[in-house]
Amino acid sequence: MPELAEVEWYRKQWNVGLGKKIVDVRLDGRNRVFRGTDPRELHRRLVDEKFLSSEARGKRMLFKFSSHNWLGIHLGMTGKIRVESGNFHPNKHDHLVLYQSERALVFTDSRQFGRVRFHHGREGPDWWDTGVPEIISAEFDQRFVDRFLDRHRKAPIKSVVLLQNGFSGIGNWMADEILWRAKVRPPKRTGKLTRHERAAIFRATKFVVRRSLETLGRNFTDPPKNWLIHQKWRREGVCPLHRTLLRHTIIGGRTTAWCPRCQK
DNA sequence: ACCCCTGTTCGGCG
């Protein structure tokens, strides 16, 4: 599921455990989700430490613990974060469980495309600061977008909006939502976009992200009824504007829905 | 049985 707005919602699920100590950790270090990290160190260092804070950037999350311990989580396609009771017993896909006295903080991921990273150090993990601006920040402006688009002239715009180096946190449904709102055809080569279309893509990106954070990101409620996402997966999905039948294509290996009437 | 998938990474190709 998770794109930036859902990630934000998942991140907050563990907030109920803020300020409380981790009393035990359960994990299977051989699991793929721990690739590139040392799960034994994670286990050893987190026990007895307090959960202090968390933050999200794009689709990534960072959880901070006392004594300079940091936990990074990426949910991949099917990852989820939730809270269970203190006597919770993990099931097959519950790859990481942080027990506190009153609850269990659980990371689960059936397909194991997600990832858990651990870092110990006063400075915080070097993999956290990528230099890519958050879409809601002021640094994500028209100039940044223009420069990014210029670097990918040959690719279809749909693929470019999915690149995390530029459009941090945008995933498949948000990309389609943005291009539909900007009235741009997803297969269009990025280098063929007019100045006007680039501006529309920039504005639509800001808008879709902001509104998604206010709905999905806040309490997992649906985005507005007149958004494309509600039609995109329907066999007979129609454009929310004037009920034209949507067209479906594969772009960059991803299912893409768009309105042949609105999008040029 | 078969095909689909809201993500990322890697190898091949041009």
Place this chain on the structure above:
DNA sequence: CCGCCGAACAGGGG
């Protein structure tokens, strides 16, 4: 070396 694309990862759901 760079940019682009398809495959692979792994499992559940339609």
